[in-house]
Amino acid sequence: MINDTSKEFIRRHIGPSEEDMGKMLKFIGANSLDDLIKKTVPEEILLNDKLKINNPTSEHESMKEVKIISEKNKLYKNYIGMGYYNTYMPNVILRNIYCNPGWYTAYTPYQPEVAQGRLEMLLNFQQMVIDFTGMDIANASLLDESTAAAEAIGLSRRLDKNNSNKIFISQDCNPQTIDVIKTRTEVFGLKLIIGDQDKDLSNVDGNIICGVISYPGTLGDIKDPSEAISKIHKKNGKAILVCDLLALAKLKTPTELGADIAVGNSQRFGIPMGFGGPHAAFFATKDENKRAMPGRIIGVSVDRLGKKALRMALQTREQHIRREKATSNICTAQALLAIISAGYAIYHGPKGINEIAERISKLAKSFADKIKKSGYELYSNSFFDTVTILTKNKTQNIYKNALRNGVNLRLVNENMLSVAFDERKNIEKTNELLKIFNSAESINETGKVVLSNIPKNLTRTSKYLTHPVFNSYHSETEMTRYLKKLEDSDIALNRSMISLGSCTMKLNAVSEMIPVTWNEFYEPHPFAPVEQMEGYRYLFTDLKNWLREITGFSGVSLQPNAGAQGEFAGLMIIRKYHLENNDKDRNVCLIPSSAHGTNPASAQMAGMKVVVIECDKDGNIDFKDLKTKAEQYSKNLSALMVTYPST
Structure with missing residues (x-):
């Protein structure tokens, strides 16, 4: 008999041998994995049918197949722009961060004592953004430019004291940014005024929550936004500038121009376009707005010995603590990509970036x-x-x-x-x-x-990247040693098991990470004509079909670029369903108290009122309380949001 190698990947990736599994099964009183599953999963929800998805292949066969698929993508020279640009990821970063499990398998830095390396690189990212924008404070990344702009509007709305419902958006913003803002603001009944910042802004009656201006514009033109910012302030609104990080090496900072918030994308700082993601957005603002900011903020503190120590700061703004009262549903954001962009700035330094x-x-x-x-x-x-x-x-x-x-x-x-x-x-x-x-x-x-x-009059004269970290590691040797020092300050999968969390990259196999470095997947522009992207379309179709089979749903979207964004998308679909049925008052979402913090935060962002369902000490739903609340809010009930299995 010739051995079948199609399942060897599972053994190599997961680790335990047949003998190891036998010992564990014996210890917990199960005869086999199937027996364990039958004893664990209630019979009424246990799936007995086999999934209709492709048979497994060996690791090497899978890699060959993915390579063939990748070659279906046609690589054209791209001059499309719109916030996405070809760039070179320095090889020292490619090898030591992007392809290094010491960086890509590490868990969210809730435990700062085993995350000082990542925290330092995220602090470097924040400092980089502060330097280019001139703002007082920046967060440790968001998902993309479009959602960052929407988050800036959210901050402005939280701080608005005039009960205004108007938002001005310059038509010079990227179309995808305008579209996301439309989706994110519609649920709150806000009036969007999209127009020319020089002509139409003056014609807006009364106060506004904020104005969103692109600097430079989507067609590349550089306008002096100072007058538009002044008009926004006269209408008691916050001025939001959507910026190009590299352009700010040559242009005056948003702060010098009077802006309150600066957002944008750090993609062109060494991150491949990858047909649209992922990339780390940035968000910077004035110190007075910090408690209304979305996203992680890394701060400098001291440990019990009085030594400098880094940690996540102002966490009471975030979903894992504030839940439906959080400033955003943002959770882990794009830490790895932010780290790479910070590394790009460190490696090139101010002189290199300017060149x-x-x-x-x-x-x-x-x-x-x-x-x-x-x-x-x-x-x-x-x-x-x-x-x-x-x-x-x-x-x-x-x-x-x-x-x-x-x-x-x-x-x-x-x-x-x-x-x-x-x-x-x-x-x-x-x-x-x-x-x-x-x-x-x-x-x-x-x-x-x-x-x-x-x-x-808009040419930059102020300095940037003056901190020693941006002026010390410009050779490959120096950069390698710096990154190794930081990596050694962390715990990731290359050092030990990580018994925390579920929604991270720590379970990604090496063979899953290698294809993302191939040019065919690495280089395509997100707005490249779809007929050039047969490889990506093939992958998307397969993945959608598998997810349909696994979930039992007929419709699948691959658009949400984080779990919390998926929650938000699902809630928006539910909201739309009720509106289509003329049930405009259905806005209550029942959520168990044991749910992940993003659940209530996402419901709030979808314009829903969160009603909490009690749970026992093991996180199980109190069905009596669920029934009571469902009956109590029956006329306004929109959705029940359950984490399955529970958090």
């Missing part, structure tokens, strides 16, 4: 100059890295010509194309791009480039 920013802007300026010489008109002459061209009746021809040459441009509308430059672009690629626009012009290395595209 990257300047080089990108010079490429954009050189391209813009040659395009104008070729007879095209620009949407704006003020930009950092994104040039938008009025292509008029040539738009479709140029766009299709780009696709034929393996290039993705942003098709803004039938009259405009947008081109975003990034760290991976160079003179050769820029000259290829000029040919796509049928330009006879070309750029050479010796030509002097003056960055007149960045307005003088």
